[in-house]
Amino acid sequence: MAPQFILDIIAFISQPWPWWVAGPMIALIMFLLLKLGKEFGISANFRIMCAAEGAGDYADFFKFDWQSQGWNLLVALGAVFGGYMASHYFAGADGNIAHVSAATVESLRQLGLDYQEGQVPLIPEFYSWEALFTLPGFMVIVVGGFLVGFGARYAGGCTSGHAISGMSALQLGSLYAVIGFFAGGLLMTYVIFPLIF
Amino acid sequence: MMRSSKYILIGILFGMTLFKAEAVSWFRIYEMFNFQSFHMYGIIFSSIAMGILIIQWIKRTHMKSTEGKEIVITDKDKHAPRYIIGGTIFGLGWALAGVCPGPMFIVLGSGYTVLVIFLLSAITGTFIYGLLRKYLPH
Numbered sequence: 601m602a603p604q605f606i607l608d609i610i611a612f613i614s615q616p617w618p619w620w621v622a623g624p625m626i627a628l629i630m631f632l633l634l635k636l637g638k639e640f641g642i643s644a645n646f647r648i649m650c651a652a653e654g655a656g657d658y659a660d661f662f663k664f665d666w667q668s669q670g671w672n673l674l675v676a677l678g679a680v681f682g683g684y685m686a687s688h689y690f691a692g693a694d695g696n697i698a699h700v701s702a703a704t705v706e707s708l709r710q711l712g713l714d715y716q717e718g719q720v721p722l723i724p725e726f727y728s729w730e731a732l733f734t735l736p737g738f739m740v741i742v743v744g745g746f747l748v749g750f751g752a753r754y755a756g757g758c759t760s761g762h763a764i765s766g767m768s769a770l771q772l773g774s775l776y777a778v779i780g781f782f783a784g785g786l787l788m789t790y791v792i793f794p795l796i797f
Numbered sequence: 798m799m800r801s802s803k804y805i806l807i808g809i810l811f812g813m814t815l816f817k818a819e820a821v822s823w824f825r826i827y828e829m830f831n832f833q834s835f836h837m838y839g840i841i842f843s844s845i846a847m848g849i850l851i852i853q854w855i856k857r858t859h860m861k862s863t864e865g866k867e868i869v870i871t872d873k874d875k876h877a878p879r880y881i882i883g884g885t886i887f888g889l890g891w892a893l894a895g896v897c898p899g900p901m902f903i904v905l906g907s908g909y910t911v912l913v914i915f916l917l918s919a920i921t922g923t924f925i926y927g928l929l930r931k932y933l934p935h
Binding site: 777 | 801803804805806807808809810811812813814815816817818819820821822823824825826827828829830831833834835836837838839840841842843844845846847848849851852855860862863864866868870871872873874875876877879880881882883884885886887888889890891892893894895896897898899901902903904905906907908909910911912914915916917918919920921922923924925926927928930933
């Protein structure tokens with residue numbers, strides 16, 4: 601049995617983290633990478649993985665010194681470990697729950713996704729191998745994943761590269777990209793979701 | 798080994814943060830695009846606010862990286878079309894998938910092996926972009 605103060609620390613970390621902890625923490629991560637001479641941007645890993653698999657034979661876009669970008673793959677690998685640790689060792693007292701608002705629970709119900717308030721899971725049921733063969737599951741996993749990978753590279757970055765790094769550096773291009781992120785997100789949520797779910 | 802472990806530790810901190818703040822949740826992204834909670838906006842805005850201060854501090858003090866070189870933040874090119882079009886496609890995917898690239902890795906680690914398919918789809922998307930790049934407006 602671990603000493604009491606360790607259990608206290610684990611219980612403290614296991615609470616849901618408020619936005620004012622998470623936001624500055626993400627900025628700190630960006631700073632640590634800059635201090636190490638790197639730029640924060642997770643979606644670049646997809647390009648690195650393409651290049652590592654030999655995509656350079658098909659398009660010059662994938663001909664670059666990807667070995668020098670190995671550090672970014674390590675950040676992604678760390679994120680995998682972080683997800684494991686958070687979900688297994690620091691799960692909340694009520695399990696891994698998304699503490700969304702009552703209004704959201706109601707909107708989900710109208711979409712046909714029935715949950716009780718306080719019981720919305722962090723990860724939806726349609727993130728499963730079985731759901732892959734249903735319309736919503738296929739759309740979310742295969743089409744959603746494709747659009748994220750295609751759009752991130754087209755825009756030259758994703759949430760970390762543009763919304764965090766780019767906006768922090770006051771880059772106009774990143775502002776355009778973030779406007780695009782929201783235009784696309786709203787179109788999907790309001791217009792396309794009722795057709796899928 | 799020491800060099801590698803630094804990046805893995807940064808990744809772990811990133812994964813822990815986004816998981817515990819519920820930013821990896823499809824439902825939180827849905828809530829955000831429905832403007833039903835300040836939570837996700839709070840994360841993004843406070844991160845940018847803090848980020849702006851950090852970048853100004855780096856620039857004004859000509860801060861050096863641990864490799865001893867001055868930290869340079871590369872300016873992004875200013876042609877709007879690629880950001881608007883690419884950004885909109887990304888936004889469609891972000892709302893649909895409920896995960897952006899970082900959370901794909903984090904949710905995979907939390908035990909949902911089907912995220913491998915998300916990643917393969919995203920890598921395929923990046924590959925197709927690379928093939929079509931010269932035909933697309935930027």
